[in-house]
Amino acid sequence: MSDKEPKVENCNFKKVKLFDESYVNRYLFENDSFLNNSYQVFLHDENLDSMKENTENLLKGLQSVFEQSSDIKELMNFLPSYMDITSFKNSSISKRGGMGELLKGNGAGFDKYEELNSYKPFYEGRDFITVSKWAKWRNDGIRQMNGDSCPFCTHDMDKTNIERENKTISSVFKSSALKVANQVIEFLQEGVDKGYIKSESVGVMKQYIGDGSKGNELQAEMNQIGTETEYLHSKIKQILHFRPMNISREQLEKIELQLENLIIDKRQISKFYGTEKINMLVNKVDEKINELKDKTVAIKKLFSKCQERMEELIADRREDINNFFVISGFPYQFILKSDGENKAMCYLIPSNASEQDKIDSPETHLSWGEKNAFALVMFMFETVSDDVDLIILDDPITSFDKNKKFAVTKRLFDNTKFSFKDKTVLMLTHDLQPVIDYVHGKFLRKYNLHTPVHASYIINDGGKLVEQEISQDDLKNVVELTKQFSKDNHVKIPVRIINLRKHIELTKPNFLEDTAYDVLSNLIHGRNFEQYKSRIEGKAKTEVISEGMRIINEYISDMSYDELFNEISDAKLLELVEKADKYTQTIAIRFLFEKERNSGNLLSQFKKKHPNACKFVNETNHIENDYIFQLNPEKFFEIPEDYLDNLKAFCNEKLGRQDEV
Numbered sequence: 001m002s003d004k005e006p007k008v009e010n011c012n013f014k015k016v017k018l019f020d021e022s023y024v025n026r027y028l029f030e031n032d033s034f035l036n037n038s039y040q041v042f043l044h045d046e047n048l049d050s051m052k053e054n055t056e057n058l059l060k061g062l063q064s065v066f067e068q069s070s071d072i073k074e075l076m077n078f079l080p081s082y083m084d085i086t087s088f089k090n091s092s093i094s095k096r097g098g099m100g101e102l103l104k105g106n107g108a109g110f111d112k113y114e115e116l117n118s119y120k121p122f123y124e125g126r127d128f129i130t131v132s133k134w135a136k137w138r139n140d141g142i143r144q145m146n147g148d149s150c151p152f153c154t155h156d157m158d159k160t161n162i163e164r165e166n167k168t169i170s171s172v173f174k175s176s177a178l179k180v181a182n183q184v185i186e187f188l189q190e191g192v193d194k195g196y197i198k199s200e201s202v203g204v205m206k207q208y209i210g211d212g213s214k215g216n217e218l219q220a221e222m223n224q225i226g227t228e229t230e231y232l233h234s235k236i237k238q239i240l241h242f243r244p245m246n247i248s249r250e251q252l253e254k255i256e257l258q259l260e261n262l263i264i265d266k267r268q269i270s271k272f273y274g275t276e277k278i279n280m281l282v283n284k285v286d287e288k289i290n291e292l293k294d295k296t297v298a299i300k301k302l303f304s305k306c307q308e309r310m311e312e313l314i315a316d317r318r319e320d321i322n323n324f325f326v327i328s329g330f331p332y333q334f335i336l337k338s339d340g341e342n343k344a345m346c347y348l349i350p351s352n353a354s355e356q357d358k359i360d361s362p363e364t365h366l367s368w369g370e371k372n373a374f375a376l377v378m379f380m381f382e383t384v385s386d387d388v389d390l391i392i393l394d395d396p397i398t399s400f401d402k403n404k405k406f407a408v409t410k411r412l413f414d415n416t417k418f419s420f421k422d423k424t425v426l427m428l429t430h431d432l433q434p435v436i437d438y439v440h441g442k443f444l445r446k447y448n449l450h451t452p453v454h455a456s457y458i459i460n461d462g463g464k465l466v467e468q469e470i471s472q473d474d475l476k477n478v479v480e481l482t483k484q485f486s487k488d489n490h491v492k493i494p495v496r497i498i499n500l501r502k503h504i505e506l507t508k509p510n511f512l513e514d515t516a517y518d519v520l521s522n523l524i525h526g527r528n529f530e531q532y533k534s535r536i537e538g539k540a541k542t543e544v545i546s547e548g549m550r551i552i553n554e555y556i557s558d559m560s561y562d563e564l565f566n567e568i569s570d571a572k573l574l575e576l577v578e579k580a581d582k583y584t585q586t587i588a589i590r591f592l593f594e595k596e597r598n599s600g601n602l603l604s605q606f607k608k609k610h611p612n613a614c615k616f617v618n619e620t621n622h623i624e625n626d627y628i629f630q631l632n633p634e635k636f637f638e639i640p641e642d643y644l645d646n647l648k649a650f651c652n653e654k655l656g657r658q659d660e661v
Contacts, residue, residue: 013390013424017383020394024375025363039344041382042317042336048309054302072236072281075196079233085183088226093219098176102184103219105212106177116165136178181209184222195277201225228269232278235264239285255300259293310338320418321377327407328373328400332359332366348374369399376408384418391420393427397434406437413451421451428458435470442472462641479506486555492576493556493567495587497523500555515539519548519561526595528565570595570655577648589647592655606650613643 087094095103122134145166188205191197208218239262264282266274292299314336321334332348335355339345348359359365366374376396383391397405412420427434438453455470476484485491485499501520504511511517513536522532534544545561553559559567566572568591576588593603607614 015386015388016390016392017379017386017388018392018394019376019379019396020392023379024371038336038346039339039342041378041385042346043310043313043338043344044385045309045313048306048313051302051306051309071277074194075281076233076236076240078191078194078196079229082187082225082229085180085187086222086226088223088230091223091227091230093222093226095219098174098178098180101174101177102180102209103215104177105210105215106174118165133182136175136182139175139178185209188225191272195275197272198275201272225272228272231268232264232273235262236285238262239289255296255303256293259289259296262289314338317381320416321381324377324408324411325373327411328376328404330370330373332370332374372396372399373408376412380412380420381418384420384423389424391423391425393425395429395431396427398429398431405431405433409434409437410447410449413449414447415449421449436475439470439472439475479503482506483555492580492584492588493564494573494576494591495584496556497564497568498587498590500552503555514551515544515548516551517548518544519552523561523564523568524591524594526568526591526597529561531596574651574655577651582644585644585648589651592651602650602654605654606647609650610643610646613646 082088086099087096093099119138122138145162185202185205188197188202192199192202205218205221208214208221211218242258242262263286266279266282269278318334318336321336324330325332325334331351333351333353334346335349335358336344336346348362349355349357350359362374363371397408400408415421435455439455442453456467457470459466459468482499482503486496486503488496491499497520501517501524504514504517504520508514508517515536518534518536522534527533529545532541532545534541536544539547549561552564556564570592573588573592577585577592580588593601593606595602603614
């Protein structure tokens with residue numbers, strides 16, 4: 001095996017997309033919803049984009065307030081931190097942990113404890129945040145004390161006093177309460193500095209923190225801040241998300257009420273957020289909303305058009321994909337829904353199920369063939385939406401039966417916007433059926449699909465890919481082809497025998513009872529006249545051979561059974577193995593393997609030594625196809641060179657010296 005990277009020369013394609021097993025397994029089923037870009041793939045539409053642009057123009061006045069105001073952006077980043085600090089939820093702060101300790105009066109009030117008088121220089125006359133940080137440091141330091149010496153100056157400490165101080169600090173000034181108190185005051189101070197929160201708010205809060213008798217008042221004040229913060233944040237967020245694709249049809253009918261609900265009521269934020277700066281921002285927003293209220297007729301009309309187009313697109317895509325599923329035998333339905341502005345979600349449900357019966361973890365529910373069918377149609381939509389230059393399909397339809405193969409391929413190239421029509425598509429396959437359908441049968445044209453189709457037979461010749469074009473004339477009717485080989489005097493006898501037997505199989509309903517078929521089978525197994533084994537009951541061996549040879553001579557003239565037997569001797573077969581074309585070589589080797597020998601079955605011996613080459617000759621190259629047409633094997637036949645070398649060497653080793661003797 002070579003580790004060299006393959007090279008492609010003179011390639012003008014810039015954007016290439018590949019459908020293969022990794023696309024099916026890795027890309028498609030990695031998320032709960034198929035395709036992260038579902039909207040772009042299924043619902044991107046020029047008409048819809050134009051409608052949305054017209055709608056956005058009406059909303060520009062409102063949105064410009066947010067786009068042009070750095071204050072609102074900063075405010076939206078600032079507000080949520082209060083909910084995080086206090087775990088504010090359902091109109092109330094949390095009463096657990098540090099917040100609970102703070103409500104009990106912990107976190108401040110050092111001057112109430114006589115034993116802490118010696119620390120006055122650290123808390124008296126200093127700002128709350130600095131004192132809070134010092135208190136936390138002093139509380140944490142208790143754990144660092146060791147013995148009777150001060151950890152800073154190493155002087156002896158008054159053990160009785162220090163223990164009393166430590167006890168008060170540990171029991172009253174909880175680290176968790178100090179932390180929350182500090183965070184709350186910092187939040188308020190930052191809001192004051194930015195002009196969002198009234199300046200007196202910090203003082204109001206400080207007078208309650210550290211006083212256990214004022215727990216209810218502290219809780220009420222903190223709940224009020226939370227209520228105003230939550231209200232202001234939710235209102236701004238609601239306005240930011242006001243888009244034509246973000247409201248329902250029912251909401252659209254009540255657009256006046258929708259706009260009214262966007263108005264920010266300053267009374268709801270008057271206690272803490274009623275600053276001049278916030279009032280100016282609110283006035284700007286409310287002014288733009290009131291302007292929009294005067295345009296509700298136009299907004300309704302444009303919104304309705306957007307929604308109607310979106311619903312039309314969703315219905316079309318769902319119908320198209322589900323029709324594809326029907327023809328490919330895929331027992332599921334495809335559900336596609338809008339999921340906000342420029343977003344969509346899609347998933348699968350079992351056939352005839354409700355839309356709520358979503359298939360979770362589809363990679364475990366779907367068979368390989370089902371995954372392949374679904375992935376193929378998703379790939380088609382995604383590729384077309386990406387406007388790809390070259391589409392490569394690696395054996396995409398092998399998992400379908402031949403009726404579905406045609407139906408699926410027809411859909412891939414049909415006359416719709418979402419298809420591979422007029423695209424450059426390279427399909428790699430071991431399957432001859434598409435070549436028969438689209439090169440020989442020209443079935444696409446019968447359905448008014450005029451995408452030109454070209455086929456090539458690709459051979460790996462010493463590391464180089466060699467293409468041999470397949471034309472319509474290269475596909476031969478199997479009955480006519482086997483008859484032609486049987487009668488051609490230029491074709492070697494073993495090839496004529498094999499093809500004549502195949503011809504009889506194709507043309508005689510009860511071919512096993514045919515005398516010519518019986519004679520040809522005995523020749524293939526290397527039986528002379530004495531060894532002949534007839535399967536035909538009621539007739540003597542001489543009668544079977546005589547009658548069979550009379551039919552055979554209509555194709556292979558002027559030859560007796562013994563003469564045909566001599567033409568397939570080991571010596572002559574080995575000569576063909578050395579000198580004939582690859583097709584004839586392989587037929588000759590098959591004859592050598594089919595012969596009955598006293599030394600045992602050659603095929604089983606070869607299999608032990610060269611299993612891969614044996615599989616190719618005995619299985620891959622032996623399976624009979626059910627196609628009406630096939631490629632002419634004289635022109636299109638390939639066997640890996642190393643397999644052929646193994647076969648030749650084995651046959652010469654086992655049979656060459658024997659014939660020489």
